Amino acid sequence: MEIFDDLLKFTIIDIIDVVLVALLLYYVYKLVKGTVAINIFIGIVIIYFIYVITEALQMKMLSKILGGFMSVGLIALIVVFQQEIRKFLLMIGSTNFSKRGKFFKQLKFLKNETNTETDVEAIVNACNKMSVTKTGALIVLERNNNLDFLTNTGDEMNIKVTQPIIESIFFKNSPLHDGAIIIADNIVKATRVILPVNNEKNLPNRFGLRHRAAVGICEKTDALAIAVSEETGQISYFKDGEFIMFKDTHELVDLIKQDLG
Numbered sequence: 001m002e003i004f005d006d007l008l009k010f011t012i013i014d015i016i017d018v019v020l021v022a023l024l025l026y027y028v029y030k031l032v033k034g035t036v037a038i039n040i041f042i043g044i045v046i047i048y049f050i051y052v053i054t055e056a057l058q059m060k061m062l063s064k065i066l067g068g069f070m071s072v073g074l075i076a077l078i079v080v081f082q083q084e085i086r087k088f089l090l091m092i093g094s095t096n097f098s099k100r101g102k103f104f105k106q107l108k109f110l111k112n113e114t115n116t117e118t119d120v121e122a123i124v125n126a127c128n129k130m131s132v133t134k135t136g137a138l139i140v141l142e143r144n145n146n147l148d149f150l151t152n153t154g155d156e157m158n159i160k161v162t163q164p165i166i167e168s169i170f171f172k173n174s175p176l177h178d179g180a181i182i183i184a185d186n187i188v189k190a191t192r193v194i195l196p197v198n199n200e201k202n203l204p205n206r207f208g209l210r211h212r213a214a215v216g217i218c219e220k221t222d223a224l225a226i227a228v229s230e231e232t233g234q235i236s237y238f239k240d241g242e243f244i245m246f247k248d249t250h251e252l253v254d255l256i257k258q259d260l261g
């Protein structure tokens with residue numbers, strides 16, 4: 001009877017509470033999905049549920065041990081999840097909530113038919129052409145995190161994405177070829193952008209400064225990055241600060257579309 005009484009006391013505040021917790025878990029899952037941190041996160045959740053069960057069963061010794069672990073565990077979490085916490089705060093602060101319904105699209109509440117899809121084929125085809133001529137390039141694809149704080153480091157643009165446009169930007173004699181370009185919703189937002197460089201992660205020797213910049217931006221935001229090596233012409237794809245393997249350019253197109261979607 002007490003359970004039913006509690007259910008009857010379920011108020012609008014309780015509904016808001018559940019929705020906010022669901023949103024928090026959604027963002028945390030987005031941050032750790034596909035990384036080693038997901039295993040640590042699962043382990044912490046398991047320990048927490050064991051702690052709750054031991055408290056409910058009044059297992060004093062075990063609950064005291066787990067309670068002590070939970071009390072000092074916050075400091076350990078900050079150390080272990082330093083990059084994820086930083087990325088989480090950046091995601092909250094720079095998410096494009098008002099940008100053509102992207103926030104609602106993420107939550108699957110609404111389906112916006114007017115969204116402009118990025119021409120991934122044009123981008124990859126341009127990378128293929130630049131790969132043949134060993135033209136260095138760094139392309140950043142904006143997702144949920146707004147990258148306007150980086151556009152100020154370069155030249156702001158408003159150009160529709162096409163294969164010739166991308167090739168002309170990175171042409172060796174072009175004044176715009178240095179640095180990265182940022183693309184959002186099939187628009188080149190900025191060129192000659194200076195990206196944060198990752199000097200901590202051990203990357204293969206074939207990866208230079210351009211690739212470290214790609215890792216850096218993908219670690220600090222949820223952006224995607226494509227780099228074309230000026231030395232080897234190899235095309236590299238980065239997501240969540242990691243190098244993503246692909247068999248051919250057809251698979252690369254599918255991966256980018258899936259990650260953008």
